[in-house]
Amino acid sequence: MALSIFVPIGYIATLVVSMLVFSRIYRRRSALNMAKSYQPWFAEGHEARDIYQTLVAADPPAPEEVLKAALLNRAMTDVRRIMRMRDDKQALATLLQKGSIGDETMARFNLAEKELEAEILDVVSEANTFREGWGQLIFPTASEMVAHLKHKEIYYGIQRQREAEVKKLEDQGLPVPKATVELPPLVTPPGTKIEIQGGPQGGPGGGATGGMPQGGQGGPGGPDGPSINLPMTGSGADARVTLPNGMQIHPAQLAALMQGPLPPNLPPQQAAMLMEARAQLQALQEQAQAQHEQQQKATAEASKATAGVASTLSADSGAPPAAAAATKTATVEDSDDA
Structure with a gap:
């Protein structure tokens, strides 16, 4: 009995459909497992x-x-x-x-x-x-x-590498050669302080700028108001600023800490420490602002007192005012020309 032509066609169609279904299910499961x-x-x-x-x-x-x-x-x-x-x-x-x-x-x-x-x-x-x-x-x-x-970073590592090599030679009992080229001083040595600029009203504001070396006294950071100094260690991507509560963050995060809201995905403990550091920095800025205002007031009073003493001495000596002297000189020149 002869088979119909549709039998092999149906077999091939069933095989192709089965392979397509299997491939689709397999790829979907693979994508889910990978995800x-x-x-x-x-x-x-x-x-x-x-x-x-x-x-x-x-x-x-x-x-x-x-x-x-x-x-x-x-x-x-x-x-x-x-x-x-x-x-x-x-x-x-x-x-x-x-x-x-x-x-x-x-x-x-x-x-x-x-x-x-x-x-x-x-x-x-x-x-x-x-x-x-x-x-x-x-x-x-x-x-x-x-x-x-x-x-x-390579330049900063030269001194550390030299010290390690010197220690290795000393441990082996070999002579340590003397340096023939003196290294110039570091441009921005580790331990630099970060200076936070105060706002016009003494509130938190401004960005983080390179400050003075360790041991420097914080003063007015610019025309907007006083500033405070924070110690910084490291350089580049490894730079860290030490906050008043002991927490260390990257210098680029100072502006976000002082001006904007904290990221919502922070752990509760870290968020609490950052809020505490922000409050401490704001208190330090307010204190610096108060001291700055007192210094300005004292300077203004001293200048006023100095001006008063100078005017008193000028009146006692009988010196003519500047305008009168100028008028007199002009009169003499006119009479000479005449």
């Missing part, structure tokens, strides 16, 4: 982006200079990630060819690349809101700053 076990490529998060978004949403709004500095710091973080992913991509390609890693790792890397591309576009658009065309220049500027910080 559950997904770990970001940069586990440390993006602190610079969070700081910038906090400053943008601050009430009252942060100064434009602070926002530009925070955006530039965000671009510097992106530049570091671009360099890191460029190196990781070459290593991952080699490992994938050898079969040392699976497709999940490459999928994570590709997703991180797409996220970084979106981050770069966001930074460029934000930069153009401050000034048209700055988006084309912000990443070259950030690259130069990152290179400068790397050079700075």
